[in-house]
Amino acid sequence: MCAKKTITRIDEFNQGLVEENRLPVLLACISKDDDLEWVIHILEHVGQRLWSRIEIFLAIDDLVPFFMEKYGFEGTPSYILIQKGMPPEYMFGDISEDDLFRFTGQNLINNVARGKP
Numbered sequence: 658m659c660a661k662k663t664i665t666r667i668d669e670f671n672q673g674l675v676e677e678n679r680l681p682v683l684l685a686c687i688s689k690d691d692d693l694e695w696v697i698h699i700l701e702h703v704g705q706r707l708w709s710r711i712e713i714f715l716a717i718d719d720l721v722p723f724f725m726e727k728y729g730f731e732g733t734p735s736y737i738l739i740q741k742g743m744p745p746e747y748m749f750g751d752i753s754e755d756d757l758f759r760f761t762g763q764n765l766i767n768n769v770a771r772g773k774p
Contacts, residue, residue: 663715667723670714681740683713683761686721688733692751693717696734699754706758710765738764 664670670684683703687696697715704713716724721733728737728745738746738761748760 662713663717664720667720670716679741680710680712681738681765683711684716684724684728684737684739685713686716686724686730686733686735686737688721689718699752699757702754703758703761707761707765711761736760740764 662669683700685696685700687693700713700715704711724737725731725735728747730737730747730749732749734749734751736748736752736757738748740746746760746764748757752760
């Protein structure tokens with residue numbers, strides 16, 4: 658099963674991305690005032706469905722501005738799919754589990770078709 662990792666420090670995320678043989682990463686940036694429990698529920702279910710193909714990181718509140726600047730987005734909730742050798746893919750706003758699964762799965766499939774892992 659794919660475990661969701663809540664980021665408490667920037668170096669946790671940066672360390673995770675530089676490991677060899679890294680799976681693609683789905684980064685969810687949310688505020689506690691967003692529907693936090695629902696977003697966590699969605700992330701856990703998407704992680705279960707894509708358990709061997711993706712890692713999920715969750716950034717809440719204090720860390721979100723760092724990722725907004727790094728990846729050039731505004732507002733939460735935001736979902737960023739980061740794959741080695743590929744530009745990030747983005748999805749914004751309130752979404753359903755099926756929407757996030759389709760977004761993530763389709764981008765993984767497209768990149769495999771382009772010859773990327």
